[in-house]
Amino acid sequence: MQTQLAPEIFPHIRIVMGMVIGLGITRLLTGVAGLVQHPKRASLSSIHLLWVTSMLLELIHFWWWQFALFHLNDWTFGVFFFLIAYTTVLFLLAALLFPDNISEYAGYEDFFLQRRQWFFGLFAASFVLDLIDTLIKGQANWDRYGIEYYFQTPIGIAVCVLAMWTANRKVHLVLVCAHLVYQLSWIFRLFNTVT
Template identity: 25%
Template sequence: MDKFEYLSVLTSIIIGLAIANLLSGAARLIQLRARMKPHATTLCWMAILFLANIQIWWVAFERRESDEFTFFAFLLYLMMPIAVFMVSFLVLPDLGDEDHIDLAANFEGNRPWFFALLGLVPLVSLVEEWANEGRLPLDTDAAFRIVFLVLTMIAAGIRNAHFQLCNAIFALGGFVAYVAVLFLQLR
């Protein structure tokens, strides 16, 4: 086992737990459908988070040829899957046996934390790239991350449900386009 394989195990566990939570939450929503009103914003963010977890894991493959691993660089890198893991838990309420599940109230109650943690992902990604290369990249990838970061900061402060739905739809479309343009093949 080389260094990359060894370190990728922890990353894979964190991402796997986040995906497991999203998938089990989706299945639980189906089971409890009679006790809840669907909330399109939550469903869009669940889809985005599922894709984000996979994308973080997918891009981690680019590190396979690196021999330069330090504890603090790895810790910085781990902040991305950890943040997405935490947001993957915040997107859904505890789906116990309540009489009524309010997805909209859960989203609104967690909105500031949700977007603060989600904003860490592109921020950490940019900081990590700057730390590794000594400069901020000026490319399509960096532009997307900066736009996504700005949108998370704006969305954290806006309570309007219509805005949040439009933002989630825009983010889903933008994230799918981002992956389609930049990450369809392993590099």
């Protein structure tokens, strides 16, 4: 049943994933628009703005790379549920960058640094979810990433643990800059075209 319906199932699942990813993108863009509209409401922070940029790129990239699911023939509710859970984690990361109210904090950076355990805990979870997502897409997809992929997840999780542990602004600035550079490199080296 699932093999025959795979071409019909994928667009349906992609629409549901797109709704959740779209909410995350909307949250980030609305937050940025709020910063432009009310620049004195909260002080701007390079750490915060760089993570906003990184998460926007992550959400867009996620939507792009999930096209590889088109080749999946065996769809189950478990796979569907997993994908929705993964997109939910990405949405929550976006929501943590632009909370509903920051009146209890000195600004977005203060909020981010005080809530860093939540942000980096979810971010670490996204590395694990990415591994599962890659396995779902099959061995050929896994092999495409090469030996680098075996190091990416443990290093990513270790960096998240470090970021959870320290509130040092300089450390966080270095981490987000390094992440953005690696993220862009990863995207353009391996995901520039859909296969």
